[in-house]
Amino acid sequence: MKVNKIFVAFAVLLVCVLGYGFFSSKKGEETKKVDNKEVKVGVLQLLSHPALDQIYKGLEDGLKKEGYEVGKNLKIDLQNAQGDQSNLASMGQKLVTDNNDILVGITTPATLSLSNATKDKPIIMGGITYPVEAGLIKAEDKPGNNITGVSDRTPIKQQLEIMKKVLPNMKKVGILYTASEDNAVKQAQEAEKLAKELGLEVKVSTVANTNDIQQVTESLASQTDAIFVPIDNTIASAMATVVKVTDAKKIPVFPSADTMVADGGLLGLGVDQYQIGVETAKVVAKVLKGADTKDMPIVLANEGVIYLNEAKAKQLGIEIPKEIKDKAKVVDKK
Incomplete structure (x- = not known):
């Protein structure tokens, strides 16, 4: 009987030791760190x-x-x-x-x-x-x-389709971008082609640098119902100038990045x-x-996240359809 107790105790100890070794090994795998070399x-x-x-x-x-x-x-x-x-x-x-x-x-x-x-x-x-x-x-x-x-890269056709749902009476869309930014040029060309396929009249305007933005935006906003802006670093850095002009004319801006929506755009199918x-x-x-x-x-990196500036929608008197609002991520600046 005594021998059996000793045997059982030994077996339990062995299981504990092996179990600890297995657990330690798994834990080591889960918390694997990279080399500490800088x-x-x-x-x-x-x-x-x-x-x-x-x-x-x-x-x-x-x-x-x-x-x-x-x-x-x-x-x-x-x-x-x-x-x-x-x-x-x-x-x-x-x-x-x-x-x-x-x-x-x-x-x-x-x-x-x-x-x-x-x-x-x-x-x-x-x-x-x-x-x-x-x-x-x-x-x-x-x-x-x-x-x-x-x-x-973002799905531009889907962005334009969302713009039409938000503005069902939209007939003329403006495209604003920087002529020297290759990415913006390519996206703008694609947007122009797709907008025409959707039956929209398109007005394209370009800027050379931030000094051009106010004048070019004023002209574009006076000829269109809405303005689309692709991924564009120059425009992004001067969104305050863009929206100051477009707000005065009650023209919504649809950018392609969350930060640009937060900086005064209305809505964008863009990038995080x-x-x-x-x-x-x-x-x-x-x-x-x-x-x-x-x-x-x-x-x-992205599958087309809808970013919405609710404060801007209210300011411009634009009602966002429920189907879009329910999917959107609100990015109003606090």
Whole structure:
């Protein structure tokens, strides 16, 4: 009897030891951390405005979730060109010569500058609408070079269809964009084609820089029922100027980014800039862990989120259909 008790006690002890070992092993797998060796990430940003700043914030937060934290095992070298093309070139070269392990371009111009500076060091795109057309990669499913990343492309036809539901009497739509921004040009061309297919009369206006925005917007708003704005960094940085003009004429603006809706647009089927940064961080982490950019498909960060500025709708006296309002994410500025 005594022997049996000893045997049972031994068996229980053995099970506990083995169970603890198994649990510890599983726990170790779940909390796996990256190497504590410091990683250097060089980031080139075109300019400062809420949309691009949100991408950077999402990138930093996303890297932390992936196990890379500033002050511990991560150093981020952020270079902001403040909209100056010559700054982009020199800053891109600096990020390469400063021996960063990996580079991130926020916007197409920034990524192009990095691409011109190196064909070897991995470059991750943070929110590039048309990377193939911009000449950055060969194909979205297989880039074929040292560049991969995240696209912020949105479904423009769906956006225009939503605009028609919100404004059933809309006949004329304006398209406002910056002539020098490749992404904006491509989206504007697509929007013009699709709008005409939907039976709308289209008026297209372009700006060269922020100095043109007030005058161009005044002219466009006087000729249209609504204005569509694609992903456009120049317009985004001066939304206050745009909406000051359009509000005076009671013309709603339909942008393509959440921050632009919050800055005075009415509604947009657009991109969550912060989430683009988070998705970019995931790509950065994969490359740091050994993935090859040549074979990494481009990530489409958004599936078309509806962003609504309820305060703007009320100000303009526009009633948003329930089917749209129920799906929308309200982004009024507090």
